[in-house]
Amino acid sequence: MMARRRGDLLGLRAALSDRLLPVLVGAMSFLAALTLGGALACSSLATSWQGDTASALTIQVPQPNDPDAANDGTRLAAVQRILSVDHDVQNATVLSQAKINKLIAPWLGSDAAALGLALPAVITAQWRGVSGTSTLAAQLQAVSPGTLVKTGALWAERVATLTTSLQACALAVLFIVVLVATSVVAVATRSGLAQLHETIETVHGLGALDSDIAGRFAARAIWLGLGGSLGGTLLALPVLTWLAWLAAPFAGPVRLSGYFNLPPTLLATLPLLPASAALIGGVTAQLTVRGWLRRLP
Amino acid sequence: MVRFDDVWLRYRHGGRAPAAEALRGISFEIEEGGFRWLTGPSGAGKTSLLKLIYLAEHPARGRIEILGTRAARVTRREAALLRRRIGVVYQDFRLLPQLDAYDNVALPMRLARRSEAQVEADVSEILRWVGLAHRLHARPDELSGGEQQRIAIARAVVARPKLLVADEPTGNLDDEQAKRLMLLIMALNKLGTTVIVATHNTALVEHYPFPRLGLEHGRLVYDG
Structure with a gap:
């Protein structure tokens, strides 16, 4: 069988x-x-987004062409000097007027200069520091009072929260x-x-x-x-x-x-x-x- | 050996209905290698008593010993292993409809994990014994009542059980087939298998004068 x-x-x-x-x-x-x-x-x-956003650094320099605190050149130049020697700051770039106009166009129209407003200079950079930007902000304030330093940490935190909930x-x-x-x-x-x-x-x-x-x-x-x-x-x-x-x-x-x-x-x-x-x-x-x-x- | 000591069996019907007593205070002993007829009218409790022997029911009271093992003390695994040593011929055959005759008979051996070579040798031999060697591949629904019964008997004895329990095994067989079956059962009995056969067939009991257990209304009324 x-x-x-x-x-x-x-x-x-x-x-x-x-x-x-x-x-x-x-x-x-x-x-x-x-x-x-x-x-x-x-x-x-x-x-990916958190990395990009958290490291984004934006610096606004009001009255960029006025003399700096030490009367040793413009406020913008003084800020740029400090940024150039700070190892935590990379790729610092002053935005051109055309780019600034494009950014603010939704609020102020395409020709902001015509309004006679004193627009700040804007510098974008990458922040590689492990701690906050308060020391850098204090240094910039000293040479150019009113200068604002912002990172994308807040947005990065929001993205993290969104990711966690998803x-x-x-x-x-x-x-x-x-x-x-x-x-x-x-x-x-x-x-x-x-x-x-x-x-x-x-x-x-x-x-x-x-x-x-x-x-x-x-x-x-x-x-x-x-x-x-x-x-x-x-x-x-x-x-x-x-x-x-x-x-x-x-x-x-x-x-x-x-x-x-x-x-x-x-x-x-x-x-x-x-x-x-x-x-x-x-x-x-x-x-x-x-x-x-x-x-x- | 099989020993019952004051065994009672009750069937519960659920709800508030009182439990029906199928067996009342049954006590007997069958020695190893013994043979007993189990007789009594319909409803006397024959099938219930057999169910207790092949561990398909638990007694309400009393002590049962099967093949030297206290039935109440076995684990589920031990009960399964004990069942493998008991061959059962069910009144309603209980052949598996999806399996052919060969696979139905081979089932106990395969559950016991015997080698396929041994399964083939033993199943072929037993199917020849019951006269169905030519119906190997027939499924139960292709077999007559008598053929199904013979397959059920072959399945019960193929693994050479230590205890054979048969409930009306000749019910659908003609005289010649019944005689052939009895020869097979007696041959097994001579080889040491303890046998209990429930039957209505008084002619069969008279023709093969083995000791008898008589049941009536759930009570043992005759043992001898």
Whole structure:
């Protein structure tokens, strides 16, 4: 006689069908992939923006062409001298009048000079210091009273708060996705148990251990979860690629991998979804079946 | 060996309905390698008594010892391992509909993790014994009542159990098949398997004069 395959002893192929459960798990994985993509993109963009914003330094010098406190040249020149020797200040650039006009155009119109207002000179720079800018501000005040020094720390803090709340939302969505996936597997398993209760009672009576029966359910749930999640995750790839393409101007090309135009962190994290779905499927099926079996002697 | 000591069994129906007493103060002992007929009218408690023996029910009271093990003291795992040493022929066969005859018979051996080579040898042999070697691939719904019963019997004995419990095993068999089955059961009994057979078939009991347990209204009225 030919060697025989041990096969589907409990009839789980019919009771835990390969249609509804994988589709629902796939849908959950699709959502999880998008959420994960959103959370990682948010974190990545926030890191980039926070770095740029926190280090931005803006210095306004009123009456820039008046003599400085020491009467040793203009106030603007005195400020520039201090900035040029301060190692924490880099790329100090005096904005041209045209740029200043462009910045204030929404409030004062395109020809601010015509209004006869005494506009300050504006210097932009990068702040590399680890502490605050109060010492620099005091030095500049000494040579050019009324000079204002501002960094983007406040905006960086706001971006951080926004990022944290978005990540919390993503975590909540992932939690709900896990909860729904767990419920779907539990309901499917209970439905399978209801269909197969006579078979299971017989197998139990023939000496099957609880672990034998629960293990078979778990193995089936693992495969269905893995397959469904793999499908859902693969379906999410083109959507994520499209979203990454939309976000590319904000992220910068160096943050994207060559494949699918997605951040490497996301590409490394996505395979965890099918693995997690398989784990959820296996553990949920095991616990559900073992709980049900407690009713048998 | 099987020992019952003042065993009571009650079925609870839920709600406020009083529990029905299926067995009342049953005491008996079957020595290792013994054979007992279990007789009595319908509703006397034969199937209930067998369920206690193959650990499908817990007694309300009393002490049960199966194959040297106190039934009340076993863990779930130990109970499962004990069940593997008990062959059961159910009154309603309980064949698994999705498996063919071969896989149904092979089930106890596979649960006991016997090698496939041993499964194949033993299943083929027992299917020849019950005259169904030609129906290996038939599913239960393709078999007649008598054939299903023979498959159920083959499944119960294939793993050479230490205790064989059969509930009306000849109910759907003709005289020739019933005789063949009894030869098989007696052969197992001679090899040391303890056997308990519940039956209505008085002709069978008279033809094979083994000791008998008689039940009526849940009480043991005859032991000898």
